[in-house]
Amino acid sequence: MATVQKQVKGSDSEIVNFLLSLDPPRIIIPDCDPEQFEKFISVNSRFLRISLIEGQLEIMPPLPVHIESSAGECQINFQVCRWCEDNENLVGVISSSRGAFRLLKLEDSNYPNKRTILSPDCAVVLKDRWDSLTDDAKRTSYPPVAPNFVIELLSKYDSAQLLHKKMLQWVNAGVDEAISIDLNMDPSEVRIYSFDPDANKVVWDTKEDSVEVRSRVLEGFVLNMQKVRRSMYLH
Known part of the structure; x- marks a missing residue:
């Protein structure tokens, strides 16, 4: 695997501005096979945001974790987890940003080493879909299944264009409902x-300044956007 290394000197804000100036703001490593990907993950901190798209490793720069977006993600996961607890007979598995899924529909069967692995901020795989996997597949680091439901929260350091692309990838991979939330815009979207x-x-x-978001996939689930905003100190 190629090594990407660059020294940047300056204050924290100068470093952040430099990373944000990259177009797009990410590091690309082509031709990353599954073994290399596993090694990279095992020796790098989990705070790196990493995707594998048809064998191409995409690494988001290690920007500071902003407390607002972190709190918002926690609140979203809390609400989804509560629905899952109330409907445990319907749920296969729930995942946060520390989990990831291998998306077979985005892969080319002619190139088995060029895998596609994405990590969501929040995802739910319903029981029927989860139970279609073998026991071995369920135990893999990146289960080969597309979630039924995904939520992504745009942080102040994220690219709206890259998030849109990721949402398209989720749905093309088989996700039934993928929700992106951008509270940095005015009005929010x-x-x-x-x-x-x-x-x-x-x-x-597209909905602006939503008070709540009702899911069409998780029956009865309503995301309380006011609670998400309050958790992010956005009143």
Whole structure:
């Protein structure tokens, strides 16, 4: 695997501004096979945001973890976990940003070493889909299954364009409902992505300054956006 190394000197704000100036703000390592990916993950801190797209390793720079987005992610996961506890008979597995899934629909069967692995801020795999996996597949580090439901929260350091691309990838991989939340905009914006079989493409519904977001996949689940905002000190 190629090594990417660059020294940057200056204050914290200068370093952050430098990383944000990268276009796009990420490090790309092509031709990363599964063994190399496992080694990279095992020796690097989990705070790095890493994706594997058809064998291409994409690393988001180690920007500071902003307390607002971290708190918002925790609140989102809390609400989703509460729904899962109330509906445990429907749930296979729930995942936070520390988990990841291998997305077989985004891979080319002619190139088995070029895998695609994405990590969500919050995801739910429902029981029917989870139980379709073998016991060995369930125990792998990156289960080969697309979640039924995904939420991604845009932090102040994230790229809206890259998040949009990721949401398209989630749905093209088989996610039934993928929700992106951008509270940095004024007005704030929530997008609910899904696949339209009639149009044969990914579509999304955009809502501004939402008070709540109702899921069409997790029956009865309503994301309380006011609680998410309060957790992020956005009143």
